[in-house]
Amino acid sequence: MAKHPTPLLDQLESGPWPSFVSDLKELAEHRAKTASKIEYQIPVEVVDDILGLLELTYKDGCTHWKHGGIVGVFGYGGGVIGRYCDQPEKFPGVAHFHTMRVNQPGGKFYKTEYLRQLCDLWDFRGSGITNMHGSTGDIIFLGTTTPQLEEIFYELTHKLNQDLGGSGSNLRTPSDCIGQARCEWACYDTQDLCYQLTMDYQDELHRPAFPYKMKFKFDGCPNCCVASIARADFSFIGTWRDDIKINQEAVQAYIGGELKPNAGEHSGRDWGKFDIQKEVIRLCPTQCMWMEGKKLMIDNKECNRCMHCLNVMPRALRIGDDRGLSILVGAKAPILDGAQMGSLLVPFIKVEPPYDEIKEIIEKIWDWWMEEGKNRERLGELIKRQGFQKLLEVTGIQPDPRHVKEPRSNPYIFWKEEEVEGGWTRDINEFRKHHLR
Amino acid sequence: MDYAEAKAKIVEELTKKLKTKSKFYFNDLADILGLKPREAKKLINDMVADGTLEYWSSGSTSMYGLKGTGKQAAAEHEA
Structure with a gap:
């Protein structure tokens, strides 16, 4: 018997898709049944109460969570997000409902034994509710009380050899694809680079000093x-x-x-005979492919790595042998100024341990952002505010045609007088007569 | 700047502002110290470690405050 009636939530179970409401109800029932056998460390009714609170949220049309909190584990300024309910008397099971972010293993490879250990720990000391995985990539534990935080952290670090992830104004948990472990298109060892940067930047991951969040993500190839x-x-x-x-x-x-x-990915339906012109050559965004008799030709200098031809004909086309990575900067979700895609900063860099060249670029940009970034300003917003040219200056990277999307539509490259042979011919005072600042 | 001097500065400035706010961005603290962020970070980390300051996080943003100050500190210890 459910502790709280949930008519609004029940509707979410009615569609053909899996429902988190059904999962929560099952978990609530399980906790109630096993309460006599397991010494749960947080209220048994936590899951019932989260359902009740969510129902109330839908009914009232507003949240019943307070904003943020001061809780954490000793020495860390991230990885724990304090959550408190503003109706603790009605829903005592979720009076404290803190989130813990667990740094996921590289490429999200883990054994079932590891997952069982995590879940056993979380059933015992938390709500048992998880999010696999958060958008940052972490394994997310949803809902525990303050006294359990250090206990969970101890168990994770000492018994499971597992660290917490990043939250707040930290370097967030770096996230990577499966890379060379399973993928023929991986141009570098994503897991090694992800692991090394995670280890090298522990201070940035756990002790917040950035203006806002900072995310690293590693894609082995342009399929992204x-x-x-x-x-x-x-x-x-x-x-x-x-x-x-x-x-x-x-x-x-x-x-x-x-x-x-x-x-064979689309073999569920008869699409007719494969037509290389229609399905590959004409779909090439830069039109850099053609047939010469029976030979497929590619003008490689025009290729923009869309990966379409390689994806369609993986046995016929392979990535090149001189491999590395491109660094793009400044992507973000739409909080201010709308969503932004990353801008190409480094067209090509070899990926060789100990990755000093890559770290040098990262650290120059961090120094700039930490000094110049406004509070809650993402790197992409700073680049927009101060200009891409400023980014090139702080990184010492020379402007390159590949930084420009189209001629004359990215007017961010301005020449300085000392950079132009022979200097300026114009008189600045004369110019200012007609062009006020 | 040595640690004792930095701590005294931070405590003094944050206490002055307590009437209007109790949580501060990292850059506010770096400005009080008049140091570049990376230099300020070491001192501020030590102030958190010795219990002078504490973190506050909304989940997306982190702030710092004098330990035990602000409305929320009291509310969080109620339950």
């Missing part, structure tokens, strides 16, 4: 499975600078139908 280009202040996207490797026999096998396009 982690969507770093849309979400991360620093996106590290694998690329190559030589030619796409072509296996002409395999190209013919695709044309002849012996090999299925997209590795």
